[in-house]
Amino acid sequence: MAKKVLFYLNQFFGGIGGEDKADFEPEFRAELVGPAEAIAKNFGDDLEAVGVIICGDNFFGQKEDEARAFIAQVIDEQQPDIFVAGPAFNAGRYGFACAGACQVANEAGVTCVSGMYEENPGLEHCQSFAWVAQTANAAAQMRKALPLMANLVKKLAAGEEVTPDDDKYFAQGRRECILVEERGSVRAVNMLLARLNDEEFTTELPMPSFDVVEPAAPILDLSKATIALATSGGIVPNGNPDRLQSASAQQWNKYDISSYDQLKGDFYTVHGGFDPVYCNETADRVLPLDALRDMEKAGKIGKVYDFFYATTGTGTAVANARKFGEEIGKELKEAGVDGVLLTST
Amino acid sequence: MRLEQNLIYIKDVVLGDVNKVEDGVLTVDVEGLKAAVMVDDKVKDVKVDIAKPGEKVRIVPVKDVIEPRFRKDGRNGFPGVTTKYEETGNGAVNILKGAAIVTIGDMVGFQEGVIDMWGEGARWTPFSETFNIVVDITPIDGLDPHQHEVVVRLAGLRASTFVGLAAENAAIDETKVFEIGTMAEETAKYPDLPKVLYVQMNIAQGLLHDTFFYGVDLKEIIPTWFHPFEELDNAVISGNCVAACDKITTYQHQNNALTYDLYDQHGKTINFIGNIFSPELTTLDGKFRNCDYCAKLCDQLGADGVIVSEEGYGNPDSDLVMICKRLEKRGIKTALVTDECSGWDGTSQPLTDTAAEAVAVVSSGNVSKVIDLEPADKVLGNLKSAQTLAGGWDGCVEEDGSLKVELNAVIGATSEIGYHYASVKLY
Structure with missing residues (x-):
């Protein structure tokens, strides 16, 4: 059976209008438009686009509970396997709405795909659970962003492995313990040799960055x-x-x-x-x-x-x-x- | 130094009344083995079992693993511990390759572990692939934990030496020769190859957290340069250090994977100029002293590159990055091997300390990864003990004998000397 895909777009990419339509009340449409249509164009028999939710960015920002409830309702009705929001590039309100929409889908157990620029403030709200493709900062790069998102949709639907490096998404931060072909000692010797020869290598453990805790004020008595x-x-x-x-x-x-x-x-x-x-x-x-x-x-x-x-x-x-x-x-x-x-x- | 390892490949093990190897089948003299262990009057009873690769056998709680060997031309045993001191690393040693002594018995502490010989559990431990002679040691009553630990540690070493007697007259399948001259000789031979040292960090923190070099407790030393072959030749024994997943068992000292793999490159891509012990102490003063001294020693020896392996996790993470930082500041390139505690779901911070200089790090796995182990047909030891291991918890043993544990509890699962195959991938 084909996996069902539900899309989410804002008023601009949904073809409703620009800033003057930013308070557009969310709607569900079975007919795809814009980026949703472009991503779905190359779907094979294993994927079925069920429609798109279009919501104004200001509506999502100002009446978030209402927007979320609407999205939850559509998900309940359409039962999608995959939820695709954006791409939002570096648009802050849109990114925030995509992240919020993905949260709703994720809570319903739906796999989430989005696309954002690394500085989009929405990223931190969905990076840990959604597969967010790394896009440029402006919609001029739409042609590059869509294949990345389409690739993620296809692979995730097929249950194929995706990795941040190969599939160009922002790492979710989940460190999965696996067994590999070469034992650790061989990998370490090879890594040192690469360093000594000034060749490229990839560390298996990038150093963590730490919080700084400010000490409390002293006790006077x-x-x-x-x-x-x-x-x-x-x-x-x-x-x-x-x-x-x-x-x-x-x-x-x-x-x-x-x-x-x-x-x-x-x-x-x-x-x-x-x-x-x-x-x-x-x-x-x-x-x-x-x-x-x-x-x-x-x-x-x-x-x-x-x-x-x-x-x-x-x-x-x-x-x-x-x-x-x-x-x-x-x-x-x-x-x-x-x-x-x-x-x- | 020149060390000859005469390998006798073991393809099966049986219990009997004489020690011998015929056509790859090792026969173990059970009564003789018991008597060899009972020389210690603090041992009340000994039981001996066999666990073979692929059998649905679970061994728990495992204290140490030791390779049985025989020395013709020197003191047969562990110099400074079970025999008088003698320099090791030269000469010929006969090795029952593929056989291992595994010691079990009442729990001493939390740092003991599980070996499954089949299925999911077998994938995560290198000792599912050895023919294991499982020695179950019951000490006399009334011993305190420190005495108990010494008893089982020595019992395992004695058992390995006794079983190793079977190698005395066995047919040799293969001889491997290891040879490294003095640093001056090797540098004259390979003037253009980078000089590489291997820094082995060892837990040196008290009960079940000790390592011994010729019988000397590493808590008592400052970092020491030694010849790689000494460790391969019984000079180093495990005091059953730290969590099961990353303790360096005596077997892994006898077969240190990093030493083997660095030696493989010696004369080809590197000039392997030796090993250094850097004990991981508990005090901040101790950490500063040992990390500084270790880096100074590497510098003084003229190292261009250093591999540093950790033992344990938590506070030793600090030693690891402190040594790295000091080496890099002296212009010495480093690669580190450590495991990580990334939590059950792999989303937590992997190390407890950090340094910008640590750019080349091998991860030997997430100690907190939880694995499900189906019931065994036979348990050697005490299944319930899994609940008190580091990596187990109250309730991790099901009624039907199945087991849920973190890799923490599996012997050698995340070996930080790179002895096994676990790693971590970021998603």
Whole structure:
């Protein structure tokens, strides 16, 4: 059975009109126009164009909920396998609308294809799930953009592999682990030889770029401050009641320590990335509740917060860690905690 | 140095009452093997099994893998560990190629792993292709974890030396000769070839995170230059380091893939001037000292290019990029080998540290990739232990014996000395 393709165009490329028609209310038309028609022209028997949604860019921007609801309804009626939006080149409002339309389609489980210029602000809203062809910044390059999008539609419909390099789309950022023909040592030797001979090579791991976190303002009076404990050291009550993972954590946990003066004896670590023997003798060596209680009694700090927070750092994906941090930070903020002693291993 | 590897290709293994090889079939003297391990009075019991390629056998929790060998002209064993110290890397060694000792037994720590001999799991470990003599070690009661680890580590080495006795009089199928003279000699021979060093980073961080060179704990050394053949000839043993997927087992030290592949190029495209250990320490001071010293050593030896391999992930990522940065600043070109933690869906940041100088990096796979493993006909060891491995979790073992784990838990899956075939592709 042929795979169904649904298109999305703005008022301009949909042939309705220019800026004066930018508030055009979305419509579904079975007859293709403009870029949609051009892309569908070369479809074989395995692809069937079911129609095009045309929506004014200002309409999408100003009445986004309405536009999205309309798109969702058409998708529900037409049941497309592939959704093609744009190309939007460097048009900001159009790019944003294409990204929003793709989000609706993606949520409905439909494969999304678009085309944008690298600086189009819509790109970041759909790059992670849509296959967005790399286009020039202006519609003058339409002839180059359409074959790229058509190629993506065909290959994705046929279940063929596409890659950013071969198929000229913006990488979605998904790093798929695969088995290859040459073992790693051979690849490394070849890469070094290429460097020594000033030949071309491709790194398998482009370096990540990091966030810069701005430090919070200092605590002016510790004697009145509530201090919380948090750790990536995998500290949990004996028996690990919440089943925290020993590596590659998928969760964080919090435990009530309001009735404890130390962790020794009742807590241990499940962290799989360091020698746990000394920690298991006295978990305070990783999460120093004992020392903090002494400071509390001496009046050096106001109060130890009633709960500590724990996850396992080793092998834990940064995306997970970022999420844990946001969740834990929000709780601590809401609880009025002034400072956090964050320990690792 | 000149090392002769006399290879005896093993095509099958049977348990029996004598050590011998006939027509490629290795017979293992089971009672003799047990006795060889029980010389340690901290070993209470030993069981021996066989696992062959293609059999629906799952081995877990695996501690170490060791290649059985025999030395005619020197101390037979692991100098500085199971025998007295002796320089290695010269002379002839008989190798039961295709056989491996695999040690299992009660868990010591989280860094042990799984070997599946068939199906999906077999694709991800190099040790599904070896005929495995599985040695299940039960220590006496009351040992603390550090003592327990020493017991199983030494038991595996002794078992490999005992089984290796079968190589003493076996017919040799092939002899490979490795020869590299002094740096002065080789440089005179190949004056125009770029000088290349191999920096091997090793976890050196305590229980189940150690590596030993002639018995010396790498925690205690600063980066050291050594001859590549010493490692190929039993001078280096694994202290069962880090997560199963990227620990360098003793077998992989004995057969370091980067050393083999660099040697292949020696005299052709490069002048391979040796290996350096760079221990990965836990303290920031230690990292600065070792990374600085490592780069200085490479510079002092006149290297034009360096391959750096990591062991483990997380904090050692810092050592990796710190060494790279320092080498590049000294004008030495580098290529790095590391695995990555990109999360279950592959969308997370792959490394925990970064350097603009790291332009040539081989990825040996995503340790967090989840694989589904069907039930085995036979489990050697304890299937439930998979739940406490790094890369397993409570509930990852199903009632029917099927298993869901991250590559983290699979022995050698993302080997950072490039011993296996995993990589990562960006979509």
